[in-house]
Amino acid sequence: xxxxxxxxxxxxxxxxxxxxxxxxxxxxxxxxxxxxxxxxxxxxxxxxxxxxxxxxxxxxxxxxxxxxxxxxxxxxxxxxxxxxxxxxxxxxxxxxxxxxxxxxxxxxxxxxxxxxxxxxxxxxxxxxxxxxxxxxxxxxxxxxxxxxxxxxxxxxxxxxxxxxxxxxxxxxxxxxxxxxxxxxxxxxxxxxxxxxxxxxxxxxxxxxxxxxxxxxxxxxxxxxxxxxxxxxxxxxxxxxxxxxxxxxxxxxxxxxxxxxxxxxxxxxxxxxxxxxxxxxxxxxxxxxxxxxxxxxxxxxxxxxxxxxxxxxxxxxxxxxxxxxxxxxxxxxxxxxxxxxxxxxxxxxxxxx
Amino acid sequence: xxxxxxxxxxxxxxxxxxxxxxxxxxxxxxxxxxxxxxxxxxxxxxxxxxxxxxxxxxxxxxxxxxxxxxxxxxxxxxxxxxxxxxxxxxxxxxxxxxxxxxxxxxxxxxxxxxxxxxxxxxxxxxxxxxxxxxxxxxxxxxxxxxxxxxxxxxxxxxxxxxxxxxxxxxxxxxxxxxxxxxxxxxxxxxxxxxxxxxxxxxxxxxxxxxxxxxxxxxxxxxxxxxxxxxxxxxxxxxxxxxxxxxxxxxxxxxxxxxxxxxxxxxxxxxxxxxxxxxxxxxxxxxxxxxxxxxxxxxxxxxxxxxxxxxxxxxxxxxxxxxxxxxxxxxxxxxxxxxxxxxxxxxxxxxxx
Numbered sequence: 001x002x003x004x005x006x007x008x009x010x011x012x013x014x015x016x017x018x019x020x021x022x023x024x025x026x027x028x029x030x031x032x033x034x035x036x037x038x039x040x041x042x043x044x045x046x047x048x049x050x051x052x053x054x055x056x057x058x059x060x061x062x063x064x065x066x067x068x069x070x071x072x073x074x075x076x077x078x079x080x081x082x083x084x085x086x087x088x089x090x091x092x093x094x095x096x097x098x099x100x101x102x103x104x105x106x107x108x109x110x111x112x113x114x115x116x117x118x119x120x121x122x123x124x125x126x127x128x129x130x131x132x133x134x135x136x137x138x139x140x141x142x143x144x145x146x147x148x149x150x151x152x153x154x155x156x157x158x159x160x161x162x163x164x165x166x167x168x169x170x171x172x173x174x175x176x177x178x179x180x181x182x183x184x185x186x187x188x189x190x191x192x193x194x195x196x197x198x199x200x201x202x203x204x205x206x207x208x209x210x211x212x213x214x215x216x217x218x219x220x221x222x223x224x225x226x227x228x229x230x231x232x233x234x235x236x237x238x239x240x241x242x243x244x245x246x247x248x249x250x251x252x253x254x255x256x257x258x259x260x261x262x263x264x265x266x267x268x269x270x271x272x273x274x275x276x277x278x279x280x281x282x283x284x285x286x287x288x289x290x291x292x293x294x295x296x297x298x299x300x301x302x303x304x305x306x307x308x309x310x311x312x313x314x315x316x317x318x319x320x321x322x323x324x325x326x327x328x329x330x331x332x333x334x335x336x337x338x339x340x341x342x343x344x345x346x347x348x349x350x351x352x
Numbered sequence: 353x354x355x356x357x358x359x360x361x362x363x364x365x366x367x368x369x370x371x372x373x374x375x376x377x378x379x380x381x382x383x384x385x386x387x388x389x390x391x392x393x394x395x396x397x398x399x400x401x402x403x404x405x406x407x408x409x410x411x412x413x414x415x416x417x418x419x420x421x422x423x424x425x426x427x428x429x430x431x432x433x434x435x436x437x438x439x440x441x442x443x444x445x446x447x448x449x450x451x452x453x454x455x456x457x458x459x460x461x462x463x464x465x466x467x468x469x470x471x472x473x474x475x476x477x478x479x480x481x482x483x484x485x486x487x488x489x490x491x492x493x494x495x496x497x498x499x500x501x502x503x504x505x506x507x508x509x510x511x512x513x514x515x516x517x518x519x520x521x522x523x524x525x526x527x528x529x530x531x532x533x534x535x536x537x538x539x540x541x542x543x544x545x546x547x548x549x550x551x552x553x554x555x556x557x558x559x560x561x562x563x564x565x566x567x568x569x570x571x572x573x574x575x576x577x578x579x580x581x582x583x584x585x586x587x588x589x590x591x592x593x594x595x596x597x598x599x600x601x602x603x604x605x606x607x608x609x610x611x612x613x614x615x616x617x618x619x620x621x622x623x624x625x626x627x628x629x630x631x632x633x634x635x636x637x638x639x640x641x642x643x644x645x646x647x648x649x650x651x652x653x654x655x656x657x658x659x660x661x662x663x664x665x666x667x668x669x670x671x672x673x674x675x676x677x678x679x680x681x682x683x684x685x686x687x688x689x690x691x692x693x694x695x696x697x698x699x700x701x702x703x704x
Contacts, residue, residue: 171684176650180658223648224629258609258627275610277576296575298528306532332523 014078015210018148022211022248022269024290024322030315031078032347033150034340035252035271036330037071038083041337044070054099058084064135065142072147075340079148079211080139082204084132086154086215087162089196092128094121095163103167110166112174114185120192125200133207140208148211151204155216155251156193156238157231160186163193172221179230187230194234198241205247212242213250213271219262220255227259239266250292254329260284274328278317290322297327300339307339311346366430367562370500374563374600374621376642376674382667383430384699385502386692387604387623388682389423390435393689396422406451410436416487417494424499427692431500431563431676432491434556436484438506438567439514441548444480446473447515455519462518464526466537472544477552485559492560503561505553507568507603508545508590509583512538515545524573531582539582546586550593557599564594565602565623571614572607579611591618602644606681612636626680630669642674649679652691659691663698 018031039045045067048057057063068083087105090097096108111117126133140149154162161169164178179186201212219231235251242249243266252271253262262270263285272281272293281291299310314325325347331340370383391397397419400409409415420435439457442449448460463469478485492501506514513521516530531538553564571583587603594601595618604623605614614622615637624633624645633643651662666677677699683692 171650173650173653173684173686176648177654180651180654180662221627223627224632255607258632275573275575280576280610296528298523298525299532301525302529302532310532332525334525 014146015148018078018324019210019248021322021324022250022290024268024287026318026320026322029348030318030323030325031148032325032344033077033079033081034071034327034331035081037075037077037081038067039331040333041331041335041340042070042074044074054085055088055097058088059131061131061135061138064132065138068135068139069142072143074337075344077147079150080143081150081152081213082132082136082139082209084135084152086152086159086217088132089125089129089153089159089200090163092121092123092125093163093196094119105162105167107163107166110174111160111163111189112178114182114188117185117189117192120189122192123196125196126203129200129203133203136204136207136209149209150211150213150250151201151207151209151247152213152215153197153201155214155219155231155253156190156197156234157222158216158218159193159197160189161218163189169218172218179226183230190230190234194238198238201238201242201249202245205242205245209247211247211250213252214238214267216251216253216256219253220257220259222259224258224261227256228261232261232264235265248290250324252292263288269322269324271326272328278314278321282321287321290324291318292324292326294326294328295343297329297332297335300327300335300343301332304342307342308346311343315347366498367500370430370676371562371600373674373676374602374642376620376639378670378672378674381700382670382675382677383500384677384696385429385431385433386423386679386683387433389427389429389433390419391683392685393683393687393692394422394426396426406437407440407449410440411483413483413487413490416484417490420487420491421494424495426689427696429499431502432495433502433504433565434484434488434491434561436487436504438504438511438569440484441477441481441505441511441545441552442515444473444475444477445515445548446471457514457519459515459518462526463512463515463541464530466534466540469537469541469544472541474544475548477548478555481552481555485555488556488559488561500562501560502563502565502602503553503556503559503599504565504567505549507566507571507583507605508542508549508586509574510568510570511545511549512541513570515541521570524570531578535582542582542586546590550590553590553594553601554597557594557597561599563599563602565604566590566619568603568605568608571605572609572611574611576610576613579608580613584613584616587617600642602676604644615640621674621676623678624680630666630673634673639673642676643670644676644678646678646680647695649681649684649687652679652687652695653684656694659694660698663695667699 017027021027021031064083068080072080098106161175164175248268250269251265251267254273269290269292274294274296369379373379373383416435420432424432450458513527516527600620602621603617603619606625621642621644626646626648
């Protein structure tokens with residue numbers, strides 16, 4: 001980490017750079033963070049996880065703060081993102097959540113009927129997710145003022161997929177069964193999830209988050225018509241609620257190239273997966289919104305020349321846009337540390 | 353099955369209907385077959401598999417013929433598709449292939465280096481896949497003249513994904529590593545696969561296949577630029593070779609909504625996954641090509657009203673186009689037989 005990055009004058013620039021890029025301003029050196037930047041590719045993260053299970057790390061403010069800070073210390077990213085999981089709200093909803101090693105999340109009481117939707121607990125995130133909010137406060141204190149802090153949530157459709165299937169949702173049998181056979185119950189579920197999500201994100205902003213990202217990992221399985229009918233209204237509602245705050249909102253949908261309607265959500269930033277050429281994204285979102293993305297995370301498993309060339313291409317393509325550099329999906333567990341160093345060196349190469 | 357369907361005058365219509373639709377003619381009742389129509393949702397298929405492993409069924413003409421015929425007998429589909437697997441050619445290529453129950457295909461000697469590409473065996477499909485071709489001949493004899501018979505192969509990129517990863521390819525670590533770090537070796541691999549694929553398909557046509565489908569299950573992981581640079585040229589080459597035959601060619605890519613370039617392949621029919629609205633497909637492919645698809649296979653797990661409504665919508669949207677009804681991906685193993693009956697009844701409802 002070059003020393004001048006820590007000097008106050010430059011330091012302020014990292015957070016400002018992130019927020020200005022999120023508000024549509026093109027920054028010569030794009031701000032950068034990486035999805036899942038706190039995680040299994042870092043030995044210091046694995047050291048924490050050796051003693052603590054995943055949910056405990058999420059729900060213990062000291063631990064969540066520690067793992068959130070790890071990639072900032074190591075890589076000097078421009079933004080930290082709260083270490084948590086989009087499924088944590090399944091716990092106060094009364095669905096039960098555990099992570100079986102190697103098998104991913106398990107929702108202990110899946111939500112498949114209208115009765116099960118009706119019996120989801122209503123809860124106030126400020127009370128029942130106070131541990132997560134305490135983590136946000138703690139991180140905001142620990143994090144240098146010059147860095148942005150991102151809070152996040154799962155988009156309602158994506159949360160619904162996990163709650164209905166009871167874990168990894170692919171191929172979405174029960175989701176689609178409910179969506180088609182009882183669209184009223186399905187819509188009710190999405191609205192219930194949207195209700196607490198807006199509150200939860202506003203509480204994160206109050207706790208110190210500078211920006212919010214909504215992860216819609218599974219939104220791309222929907223057809224255009226389904227997306228418009230079911231997903232768009234609840235997303236618009238959440239984003240409208242957040243637009244009354246000071247924090248910009250990013251919407252990330254995986255595999256959503258067909259969903260031109262995402263541009264109607266009203267988000268400040270659209271996260272792009274690696275399949276969407278930046279040029280297409282510029283055409284889709286125009287100057288209304290900023291873009292974030294979209295290096296294929298698998299590229300970090302290749303060689304230095306490939307990483308530098310691909311990163312440079314993205315930066316060149318983003319010329320003129322409000323743009324935040326990121327990956328097109330989460331960083332892979334077997335990513336070498338040196339690849340992240342190379343990537344950051346390339347992105348910041350004209351900073352020196 | 354209504355009796356008149358088997359009467360010769362109507363009978364001839366089923367194959368003709370399929371071939372005319374594949375050549376761009378709009379049929380009032382669209383011809384229909386379903387991807388994976390021979391398979392695990394059929395008790396008679398499970399009965400065969402109880403005594404024979406998957407590869408043996410593929411490589412024993414009597415067994416391949418029997419399971420190919422099963423869905424024709426039960427549902428009177430307009431086309432039969434050879435029972436085989438896109439990975440069978442891995443055997444004469446020298447890579448080794450087995451299917452571990454519950455874990456999918458295993459390529460015993462993955463192809464990850466330039467040397468491994470160079471040492472792939474060259475083979476003549478007419479000699480070393482003669483058992484598959486014998487199955488095609490046998491099926492063509494057993495199948496009523498009124499039905500079309502479809503032969504198929506994996507598209508080179510999709511085959512390469514399996515060969516490189518050694519099995520289920522997601523998340524394509526080694527594929528992309530090779531693609532980016534040694535594009536020359538990667539291109540050589542695709543070309544080697546394209547070489548035998550064209551020969552193999554022409555041999556299937558000689559053996560009695562009336563049409564060919566290329567399955568590009570993984571083509572949609574590519575960016576537009578990658579698709580154009582790597583995949584499009586080999587696909588064009590195969591399709592050009594097949595265009596000299598009498599059999600129409602269908603290209604199916606999963607999750608390829610972003611790949612407008614597929615229209616340049618030159619196929620007669622484009623198979624659509626369930627995400628692509630028929631209206632968008634009409635805009636993309638114009639009157640140059642026919643369309644095939646695209647009911648979401650998960651819909652067959654819902655209720656009668658939902659299945660009928662969705663099928664009717666697709667048929668209405670396809671008005672005016674050369675169109676073959678199919679699913680948007682393979683039929684799911686837990687599909688009720690009754691759902692297929694309902695679907696066919698809806699598609700053919702104005703036949704009576």
